[in-house]
Every structure is written in structure tokens, then in C-alpha cells.
Amino acid sequence: MRPILILSAVPCEIELLVAALDEPYCDPNAVFSATEGKLGATRLVCCAGGIGKANAASAATSLIERYHPELIINIGCGGAYPGSGLSVGDLAVASDEIFGDEGVLSPVGWMDMKQVGLPLFSEAERAWYNSIPLARHEAQKAMQLADSHGLQLVRGRFVTVSSCSGTKARGLELARRYQAVCENMEGAAIALTALRYGGIPCLEIRGISNLVEDRDMSRWDIGRAVEAAQRFVIKVIEEYTK
Secondary structure, three states: OOOEEEEEOOHHHOHHHHHOOEEEEEOOOOOOOOEEEEEOOEEEEEEEOOOOHHHHHHHHHHHHHHHOOOEEEEEEEEEEOOOOOOOOOOEEEEEEEEEOOOEEEEOOEEEEHHHHOOOOEEEOOEEEOOEEEOOHHHHHHHHHHHHHOOOOEEEEEEEEOOOOOOOHHHHHHHHHHHOEEEEEOOHHHHHHHHHHOOOOOEEEEEEEEEEOOOOOHHHOOHHHHHHHHHHHHHHHHHHHOO
């Protein structure tokens, strides 16, 4: 049976999942250190691949080549945009991932990759520019599962950025440009890699650690966000095998 690949940026975003594994094993010689084990009857591979798009794409590529997963779950924390309806500690699931920085800042304003005619990936007669779709069926199941447990889970577009938004004005700009609910630094790179490998289903779930406002880390709660995301993903995995 092919495993589910769990990808995060940093170890605290997968530590509860790793602790829940039966018979965990980690290959010390692997380029990207990953912990293998079982959660119930499901085989998992958990990896904190590093912060940012380059690390995320490299880790996803390396682990897909090695494990050939049937599903990828990207887990972590994110910053919620104004107007998203999200608060610190809430959960969000991606409908699409957006490469928020790829494009051209021109004298007449921002132009995305489609406007400049440069796809990030093309196959046959299809082309993908800034927007990368995520697994619809798995996201719908996650929404149903959250509802059955009385959990707030908002589904919407996520934006992946290289420079996190540290002002409310920037958050409003990106939210309006992409009709998005939150931002992160890895998701679009993982989603694009999954798409390149034959469209491996990719589910992205994030706990909200902060609101995108004028930066004030005293209002953040990363611990609460990553715990909420992991506890929910455990439920998702348990439901996935039924």
C-alpha cells in the first residue's frame, strides 16, 4: 500500500503526528529526513522539509520519487487575510494555491504569469499559471468531517509568498487580488510538484497562527495553530481509511 505523505515546513508542525506513529523509523542518510510509521492501518511518511518554496519543492520531489505516495497532505500554520472570517486557532483548507509573487510589477500595475504569457507548467493543451488546483474530493470530505465534529473549517484560496505580509495594507492587497483567505510560504510549490507528478491528490490544511495586519507577534499563537491543524489531520487520516 502506498503511503500518505505529510509535508510541513518546520518540525513543530508535524511533531504530534510523528508522536502518534506506531513503529516509527527515520533513515538518517536520506537527503530529506522523514519519519515513516503507521497511524492505525495507514502508512505515513512525515517530513519537515524547510521554509519557503525552494525547500518545499525540493522536499516534495525527493519524497515523491522515493515513496510514490497516494496522497499528499501539506500541513502547517498560516496568516489569515482581513475579511476571511478566520481567527487565530481556526482551521483552513485550500481550494487552490496561488503563487503570489510570480509575475511582473509594471508601471501600470501588477501583472501575473498569465498576463505576461508564461505558464509555470503546461501539459498537452493545458497550462497553469499562478493558480494551482488542490484535491477537491479530499477537501470536501475534510469540510464534512469538520462539520461533524463541530469544528470551524474555512475553505478558500491560499496565497504562497516569499515575503510574508507584515502590514494590513499588503494583506488587503493580496486578498483582493486573488480573492484569498490566508497566506503561507510553501503550499503552491508543493501543489505544483504534485501536479507535475501525474496529479497526485494534494490536500492542504493550515491552522491560523495570526491575522495579516501590521506585524505584532504578541498577538500570534503558533503553538495553538499547529496543534489544531495536526489534531484535525489525524482525524482526516483516520477517516481516510474507512
